[in-house]
Amino acid sequence: MKNGGVGIKVMYMDEEHLFSVEQITAMLLTKLKETAENNLKKPVTDCVISVLGTAFDPFLGGKNFDEKLVEHFCAEFKTKYKLDAKSKIRALLRLYQECERLKKLMSSNSTDLPLNIECFMNDKDVSGKMNRSQFEELCADLLQKIEVPLYSLMEQTQLKIEDVSAVEIVGGTTRIPAVKEKIAKFFGKDISTTLNADEAVARGCALQCAILSPAFKVREFSVTDAVPFPISLVWNHDSEEPEGVHEVFGRNHAAPFSKVLTFLRRGPFELEAFYSDPQGVPYPEAKIGRFIVQNVSAQKDGEKSRVKVKVRVNTHGIFTISTASMVEKVPTEENEVEADMECQNERPPENPDTDKNIQQDNSEAGTQPQVQTDAQQTSQSPPSPELTSEENKIPDADKANEKKVDQPPEAKKPKIKVVNVELPIEANLVWQLGKDLLNMYIETEGKMIMQDKLEKERNDAKNAVEEYVYEFRDKLFGPYEKFICEQDHQNFLRLLTDTENWLYEEGEDQAKQAYVDKLEELMKIGTPIKVRFQEAEERPKMFEELGQRLQHYAKIAADFRNKDEKYNHIDESEMKKVEKSVNEVMEWMNNVMNAQAKKSLDQDPVVRAQEIKAKIKELNSTCEPVVTQPKPKIESPKLERTTNGPNTEKKEEDVEGNNNFGAEPPHQNGECYPNEKSSVNMDLD
Structure with missing residues (x-):
């Protein structure tokens, strides 16, 4: 590609497109996101694991063993069948697939194994054979490379072979017997294969995703990552000091992590980040990026300003300079006399350590640099001689008052205030995508996702037509047969057959609307039949x-x-x-x-x-x-009586058992005496 990176040419929408590795990776992750419906849920036990060291060969893997087989059979087919497999991409891809299958079979079989491909090229069938010993001879140079990272690993960890208690291997290529033999011979012990070689990494990735995602609740599992490649900073020199280099993050340094570096500068300066060991980085360029700290100026007294730069490696292992700030001294005035007496002129300390061009403050990830603390560490000048002499010469308050009357009032001395000024940083990254390029990639991927959606709708419309043809054809000879006349039955069957032929011929790659129209044409005849049924x-x-x-x-x-x-x-x-x-x-x-x-x-x-x-x-x-009209409710009967004598009020009597419909009857001398002459009036509804 134009930026020197790897590009992949693919045919998309009948046009050739060039995609970067980042775009292809994003497409893969997007597809995995769409298809991942079930999540792996496994119990987690408490454990503490430390990674003492890492070593690898970026140019050694299962694909290299496949390429050895492909090169062998390409040469054999060229001699035996006069076919150049490398001239046709489709044929070469089929050969890669068969060679990978043959490699897996040779891991469990030592006898001769066949390789057969039908219609390989020019309608010719090809065949070959290979056994395990021949395969190991072909890959002898690759097998020798296996021990190199093992030696490097032992050197990093400062361990002896006898200190290693167990060796576990994962990965599909570790199933090759020669690879197992090399590793077992190096450590002098049998190797363990208790983990799923193909899914061990995937399960770890799934667990890490669950830890990072707020949508899943898992047991607390603290993971401290490490920086695999050491990172250094180099800064440009000024007129007084030479260029400097400092390794800010060593190999296997904990991540995420932040550090604060202090520079003494009179103007803007530049920092360049790069990987300290270019040979160990699997990238063609060791530089990370250039960072320009802007708006730096000297103090008002002409001295250098203290600039604090915060560098960080985040949880993804990406290096960046996140913030920069300048410590500026600003004079202020105080109204209180006591504050004036305590106020003293501040000057930079006469400390040889400050002459150094860089200071490093280690801090936990996410903490801020201690700007105020650094400012408070500056030394204070001794009290002014004028104040000292005055204290020695004036023994009492009377003389002091006389002197104050004779002398003019003393001017207030300014107090120095430390201000933290944020500075802009211009970042020129080498391998990280710029904002404009990233937005363009996102827009391109969005268009492709929309195109995939349209393609899915087109395929669904096509499948609906095909499904309708098969469904009605079966039912016309079954439950729908009585609900259509003989003539219409024959005509509809003919139309269904013609539609099926059209789908597999000229209608195989039509627009969505063509399939929609075809389905509507069939439904005009089929729907009345279905309705009658x-x-x-x-x-x-x-x-x-x-x-x-x-x-x-x-x-x-x-x-x-x-x-x-x-x-x-x-x-x-x-x-x-x-x-x-x-x-x-x-x-x-x-x-x-x-x-x-x-x-x-x-x-x-x-x-x-x-x-x-x-x-x-x-x-x-x-x-x-x-x-459903309810019957009207019948009210209960009520009894009335009139008593002779002074009491003429009507009283209600208990006329039915324990059912009391009114008040108690009148009492005389503690007993109840009903009036015989009282009349009973009953209202019946």
Whole structure:
């Protein structure tokens, strides 16, 4: 690509496109996000694991073993069949797949194993064979590279071979017997294969994703990552000091982590970050980026300003200079006399350590540099000689007052205030995507996602046509056969066959609308057949339900005419409405049933199930409120009596057992004496 990176050419939408590795990776992650529906949930036990060292060969892996087989068979096919497999990408890809399969088979079989590919090129079938010993001879140079990272690992960790208690291997390529033998020979012990070689890394990644995601709750699992490649900073020199280099993050340094570096500068300066060991980095360029700290100026007294730069490696291992600030001294005035006496001129300390060009403050990730603390560490000048002499010369308050009258008032001395000024940083990154380029990639991926959505809709429309053809063809010889006449039956079958042929010929790659139109054409004929079948299934059930409701309301009307006590409270005019509705609906049902009986099954029905359902609803709404009227409540009888004598109030008596309908009767001398002459008046409803 133009920036020196790796590009991948692919055919997309009948055009050749060039995608970067970052774009392809983003596409892969997006696809994985769409297809991942089930999440792996495994119990987690408490454990503490430390990674003492890492070593690897970026140019040694399973693909290299596959390439050895591919090169061997390409040469064999060129001699044996006069075919150049490398001239056709599709043929070469098929050869890669077969060689990978052969490699896996040789891991468990030491005998000769065949390799057969049909119609490899020019309609020719090719074949070959290979055994494990031949394969190990082909890969002898690769097998020698296995021990190199092992020696490097032991050197990093400062361990001896006897200090290693167990060796566990993961990865598909570790199944090759020669690889296992090399590792076992180096450590002098049998190797363990208890982990799933193919899924061990994937499960670890899934667990880490669950830890980072707020949508999942997992047991607390603290992971401290490490910086695999040491990172250094180099800064440009000024007129007084030479260029400097400092390693800010060593190999296997904890991450995420932040450090604060202090520089003494009079103007803007530049920092360049790079990997300290270019040979160990699997990238063509060791530089990370250039960072320019702007708006730096000297102090008002001409001295250098202290600039604090915060460098950080985040949880993804990405290095950046996050913030920069300048410590500036600003004079202020105080109104209080005591503050004036305590205020003293500040000067930079006469400390040889400050002459150094850089200071390093280690801090935990996420903490801020201690700007105020650094400012407070500056030394203070001794008290002014004027104040000292005055204290020695004036022994009492009277003389002091006389002197103050004679002398003019003393000017207030300024107090120095330390201010932290944020500085802008211009970042020129080498391998990290710029904002404009990143936005362009996001926009391109968005367009591709939309195109995938349109393609899915097109395929769904095509599949709907194909599904409709197969479904109706089967049902025309089954349940739908009676609901279409013979002539239409033959014509529709012919149309279904023609549509199927069209799908596999000129209609194989059509626009979405073409499939939608084709489906509508089929449904114009098929839908009436389907409706007739469904009506024939539902209509008898609806007629039966309607008949039951008619019988129910007709019986109630008959009971009313027979003076049944259950319905004698209903008004006669209301019941006539019920009888009228029942007669009308019954007449309608008899008419449509007779008309439907004259129709054949392949004709459209006279009445549909929904119409019958509507009649049932109409009948219920008319009759149900009438026949379900509750009987009026009968009030309980009340007794009244009038007593002779001065008390003329009416009292209610208990006329029925324990049922008291009023107050207690009057008492005389503690006993109840009912009046024999009292009359009982009862109101009956």
